[in-house]
Amino acid sequence: MKATFLFVVSLITFSSCSLALFSCTREKVTPIDQQCNTTISFANEVMPILQANCISCHDQGNASGGYDLSNYTAVAANANAVVGSMKANSYQLMPLGGPALPDSTIQKIKCWIEQGKLDN
Numbered sequence: 001m002k003a004t005f006l007f008v009v010s011l012i013t014f015s016s017c018s019l020a021l022f023s024c025t026r027e028k029v030t031p032i033d034q035q036c037n038t039t040i041s042f043a044n045e046v047m048p049i050l051q052a053n054c055i056s057c058h059d060q061g062n063a064s065g066g067y068d069l070s071n072y073t074a075v076a077a078n079a080n081a082v083v084g085s086m087k088a089n090s091y092q093l094m095p096l097g098g099p100a101l102p103d104s105t106i107q108k109i110k111c112w113i114e115q116g117k118l119d120n
């Protein structure tokens, strides 16, 4: 009886360990670059997101918080702040007053950064 009990316990332990390992491995195989398998265009994808959601408060004439996001050079220089603010990660949530942009939109900007902030 005791042996059967131990066997069952070790079986459960073993299977939950391998399940845990499995889920760890699965989490590891979805890194950001795998979701970035198409090249993001600054002009056609990144800039329109900023134009629709940010420029009204962040252009040369009205650089709220000191951020002018109306041109490539400025956006590339402030890319981490741009994406950080969209996730309220170390920055105030933007667009100001929310709601936050959809994850898929934020992901595009992350991919653009990951791909080397191309001026394309």
Ligand code: HEC
Pocket: 050, 053, 054, 055, 056, 057, 058, 064, 065, 067, 081, 082, 083, 085, 086, 090, 091, 092, 094, 095, 096, 101
């Ligand atoms: C309705 C106006 C408005 C919109 C829209 C807006 N912002 Fe802002 N943003 C502000 C203001 C005002 C500040 C300065 C806030 C402060 O200093 O407390 C600011 C600050 C920031 C900061 C600095 C935040 C910090 O914590 O230091 C970043 C980065 C930023 N905005 C990026 C963006 C991005 C990216 C978007 C578009 C997704 C956006 N903002 C949309 C008004 C806006």
